[in-house]
Amino acid sequence: MTFLALDVGNTRLKWGVYSSPAPGAKLLTSGAVFLENIDRLADEDWRELPEPTHMLGCIVAGEAIRRRVEEQMELWDITPHWAVSTAAEAGVTNGYDYPARLGADRWVAMIGANARMRVQSGNAPKPMVVVMVGTAVTVEAIDASGKFLGGLILPGHGIMLRALESGTAGLRVPTGEVCAFPTNTSDALTSGGTFAIAGAVERMVQHVRQHCGAEPACYMTGGAGWKMAPSMSVQFELVDSLIFDGLLEIAQQRLAHHTPLLNSRSLF
Known part of the structure; x- marks a missing residue:
């Protein structure tokens, strides 16, 4: 199979x-x-x-x-x-105002992260922050019961740079390095975008820590996740396969419960 x-x-x-x-x-x-x-x-x-x-x-x-x-x-x-995205799937409950409007990639990544956390913790409940760094960046909060509390969406590195280029006269510079005190425009742009994303993750970790009264497990995935790794100040695990992990979890649950196939756009 x-x-x-x-x-x-x-x-x-x-x-x-x-x-x-x-x-x-x-x-x-x-x-x-x-x-x-x-x-x-x-x-x-x-x-x-x-x-x-x-x-x-x-x-x-x-x-x-x-x-x-x-x-x-x-x-x-x-x-x-x-x-x-549905109201609930594979141990995760969707707290979005309109569950079906939550991006499928966000939903599947949270399911993959929840399954991974339970294996690592011996099935002990634990809150989580799940970060995807790609064309856009999402930062999700999940409590220890598996409920999705809400999440942030912000532009990825490329979108940030293109927005600055289109909105600022004469700003056409090559990609720079990430550093604490940039002294040229290239480094200033790259560092600004990187620290903006890192700051959003840090703020969400603070929110979850305060709301849940426990330190969250933090997982990061996405094609540009490796770029963020050296600049993060919170502990996290970089997992390239988080969406695949979620798809495997959903597939197993659906097959185990003999959920009927509806159409080519249905869940498995």
Whole structure:
């Protein structure tokens, strides 16, 4: 029962093929392409993949991208299924005002983080802060019962720099270094963006610590997470596979409860 997990973000599509749709399953192969290269997947990157028997994906890139991905999946006899945010799933409760409007990537990452935390803590309840650093940055708060309390959204490094370039006359500088006291414009821009993200994470950790009366476990994921690692002042674990972990958790729960498949946009 091979399982294909897809994470389709705003910039890249990432995939992982696992030995089964269950947490801890062996990763057989993985890869990533930029969204502009999706239309070559069936002829190139996916051509030699082990044929999956189950598939679940997480997508934030929109309907047009979803259709292009599904066209590439026609080389297999498999029905595509996509995760959507619900009121509750796999031990996590959705506290968003309108649960279905929560981004699927945020929801799946929280489920993956919750499963990881419970394994690490011996199933002992613990609050969490979950950070995704990509095109945009999200910082989520989850209490010890698994309830999503709320989260922050802020621009990633690239968006910050482009906004400054478009709104400031003559500001066209190369990427600089992160340092405590920048003395040139390149370093000032890079350091400003990095510390803005780090500050948002630190503030959320403070909020969770105060609200829950306990130190939260902090997990970070996303393509640009490694850039933030040296500049963080709070303890955290960098987990590249957090969305895949969440997809595996959802898949196992759905199969265990024999949840019926509704349509190609349904949860697995």
